[in-house]
Amino acid sequence: MKGFLSYRFYALVRKELQQFRRDPMTLVLTIVFPVFLLLIYGYAISTDVRHIPLIVFDQDRTAESRSFARGFGHSDYFRILGEVQGYEELRHSLDAGQAKVALVIAPGYSRDLQLRRPGSVQLVVDGSDSNTANIALSYASQIAREYAIRVTVAAIEERGAIDPERLRPIELRSRILYNPELRSTLFFVPGLIGVIMMFLTAVVTAGVIVRERERGTIEQILVTPLSRMELLLGKIIPFSWVTLVDVMLIIGVGTLLFGVPLKGSLLGLMGYAVLFLFSGLGIGLFVSTVARTQQGAFTMAVLVSLLPSIYLSGFIFPIASMPAPLQWIAHLSPATYFLQILRGEFLKGIGFQILWPQALFLAAFSAFMMILNVMRFKKYL
């Protein structure tokens, strides 16, 4: 470590920075790309299922059946496309993907209600998209329940006045913490910092050393008096700067443009980000010592770092719903812990006394990768 602050070291960093300047496209893309992703996740994507297209097949054709169907139209969850006159038409509409749900009211529905037998309606759901279908079923049963309660209450009131409180034995009061309006933007934007950092550190860095080797320039560096540690850090530092600039950029755009609150401290957040930066760089460098070509390095980096950090970290899909083996993998990935830190800092405003286990994992992971890489470098060079 003695030559750590040497002139040679700075020369290497300068060389890497020059590489950036010679290829301005990479630099532009690493700045434009995060903003681009931010716009997509912040603005375009929403996981709220609303306005599900619905068709009605009303075989009863009475005031009651119409009022039941209207209940679906009034809710924000469904959008009534129109009525169909038969099963043939119903099937066609679902086959063509125009409607996702069909509400079928059997003949005799209103007669059943008058006889105080349960009226029965059928819900035909396009199950292709199981997520939407599940949510649609849940919404539909909520609407039917509310309607049923209204009908029941009306039937009871018909037989005599009754204290309305007796008709509501239980009331559920709910309070939503951290994201009271349930905006999916608040869910995605903090997590995006982790995804973009992982992309820039692991995937882009992975190519760096492989590129030197592919071009045969790595021998030239090796004959210089630089130590391995200096070489590693010299490769890493320029990318780290770009990555941290990106983090600031996302925080700025996210808070100003999308109104994502930063309830925790900015300084603390940057501290965790540096820890995560080293984890990501560790993965990227490891990949670059394994892969032989840049193509191979990219494929591997995407598979081992990017896919898990997008799909297994809880960024989009809840970890608790995954099968156990995938949950174990998720808990080996630094992205999972950084995501908990990000949401904690942004939305909950919790501090180190709660987040220290996550920070500890990131630190341990970075240290482990660094040692591993230095060892591999010895053999590999």
Add this chain to the structure above:
Amino acid sequence: MWRQLWVVTRKEFWALRRDRGHIILLILAPILQLIIFGYAATQEVRNVEIAILDHDGSALTRELMQKLQASGYFLTPRIAADEEEIFRLLDGGKVQVGLTIEMDFTEKVQGGRTGHVQIFVDGSDSNAAAIILGYLNNITQDFAASQLALNLQGPLVDDASGPPIRALLVETRPRVWYNPELKSVNFMVPGIIGAILLTLIGDLTALSFVKEREQGTLEQLVVTPLSGFALLLGKTIPFLLIGMLNVLIIVIAGWFWFGVWFKGDALLLVGLSSLFVLTSLGVGVVVSSLARTQQAAMVTSAFYQLPSILLSGFIFPIENMPEPVQYVTYLIPYRYFLNIIRGIYLKGVGLEFLWQDAAILAGFGLVALLLSGFTFRRVLGRGLG
């Protein structure tokens, strides 16, 4: 001409073979994607961690707890000592819901008044929060209805004027078509085929040209008597084959592992897939004409691939997007291919439903082909010979 093609294809296979690790990865890639998207990509909310603070502690509240447990959505609840603990558990992410029951809950409910249940939901995951709220709503409403039925027993309701009133007068009987068990893997498998054709083929094509240029071997190729056409096609054939191999792996693994098999016509599936592959290849060539380094090529193609994945409906339904964005999605070829491949896989529909999507996809393919023809001159630095 065919000989030329064969020469280039063989050369490209040799280049691939030199990097064995990469070949293994290319075969592992679809399997990994299948596992991730087959198992993890579900927005169903299960195993919800819940903390309960029961001030009442009666048989009735225990019954309500049992109803929560029996729903199958919640894990065994943690018992909190006070409200502060509930907030601490929520802050630390240990639970997603805290539920408190007031002191005189049972007395109120059985005395014909309204008992209150207060819940605190972690809203950071907005989608999960909405679903959890729905679960709790349905469970408490059902519980309330059974209590109501108990409370109302007696002369008031069961009088001679009619049959007894049931608390729930409307039954919904759901029937799910195309994917009756509502398994998300059925929905994802056809999408993964599209995603592989989109990303893998585009990336490999772009990288292979940029690599030749980076290493200076493209000039060597240009001075050979190979025609531009043979060069373009010859270099892409190996990737087409790898792409097709990947599709085969997904189809077979999806069948054996997840039991997903396509209902529609296999020939139609292959034919329309190749239409889609044209676009991916075209984009790959265009990217290779723009990027100078392989890193830049990766990032450039991500500008095409990410919106394709995110805005096509592969993961997030298009209906939920804001209207202007919904118009943007019409420009994404993958959107049409998703309709086609899901239609064939899940619904078993044929061209009579899919011809529009197929025609648009063919249009995109043609445009991509023309564009790549033009830009390929730039890649080579000479006209198409």
